[in-house]
Amino acid sequence: MQISYFHVPAEMPQDLRPDAAVVIDVLRATTTIARALHNGAEAVQAFASLEDLRAAAAEWPADARLLLGERGGQMLEGFDLGNSPVAVTPEQVAGKRLFMSTTNGTRALDRVREVPLLLTAALPNREAVAQRVLAKQPSHVAIVGSGWEGAYSLEDSLAAGALGHRLLELDPTGSSAANDELTAAVSLWRQWQSDPEACLRTATHGQRLIRLGDHDADFRCCAGLDQLGVVPTQVEPGVLRAA
């Protein structure tokens, strides 16, 4: 299995046709998706466009839906929740469909929605995703970071490295790094693996959340490695379920 990592969706070559893709947005979309599905949400439906999100949500029973979203780390007018993994408790989300749009994460999902096996990962479900990828035996898995407004992000690279490192560890003879981005991400993980929360707090976007205030629980949640068994999996375009 070849393992690539692309810092942002735009860096993935147009002609690349991986048979599996794993989208990462550590702060905080894919962490929130993992926790929401773990806590019993029926599905998470991701939208790059807010207009499309509102139109789709309007078709859904009001008592079985939640609107989640943020732009620039702030909640959106008329939405039920922002982008915090701490807020998607069982009481809030069980049995509901979450209509979600975030600054970067859902745009990354949109870019790879045609890939046959599409998962999302964050640090809390890193091990579960690694096991699922290996069980499916794709020939090429592309890990796709969300970045920040088109630029490299430290926290997505950390999680990409955590996942890549684990895949190479579990399948040392069959798997290899297919690009320099993956090799560097694995080195990044090896440097910070004893304290991933410190890495998230060092990252530019972590600093931004710290300035907004009151995000300690979010950092703890986003940095908690291998705590959830859920594997968010695309079951139809844009719709993720715990599969």
Next chain:
Amino acid sequence: MQISYFHVPAEMPQDLRPDAAVVIDVLRATTTIARALHNGAEAVQAFASLEDLRAAAAEWPADARLLLGERGGQMLEGFDLGNSPVAVTPEQVAGKRLFMSTTNGTRALDRVREVPLLLTAALPNREAVAQRVLAKQPSHVAIVGSGWEGAYSLEDSLAAGALGHRLLELDPTGSSAANDELTAAVSLWRQWQSDPEACLRTATHGQRLIRLGDHDADFRCCAGLDQLGVVPTQVEPGVLRAA
């Protein structure tokens, strides 16, 4: 001093106005520039375009010029030398002007030619460049990698991290990482600093050179840390001297 790193010139924001820039192309343009100037070349004049290079070289006395260049790691028709740091011996280069164009490195130089203090760095002159940057006290230094055909490169990130790490070490209170790319590059350096040659050989472009064959001396040369005191400095647009 703020320290940024951009993986490739195109990732440097158009509106960023650093007062210093350090261009890196470890395999092999900026390693070759350092060695050529160390070995007595009068200057290195860098060109993004081969046509411009040939026109400028034609104006220069034939016995005081050398044409250096490669595309895809291979030497160019009608050129005197390729892009190997091993070839720029004192016998070859002393007193001569080197007209140079390479796949990625000289294009990066072209992108930042307006920056007031423009240096090039590689692993062999890492310490000398760090000392020079600190002596000049810029408020913002942008380290610019050359990458490979517009994409991230492991070896440029390693050297960017080596330089960033040293700047932060020499000036821990006055200097800080200004973007996630620099933080990640420093982590990369910390992971590989005991064996930088292994990192160069792991990189995609290192693998490409290994497939071309006969590059062991190049790898040793490009990985040799802090061996040269030379600081290639732009003295007029596109012209670098040991200053």
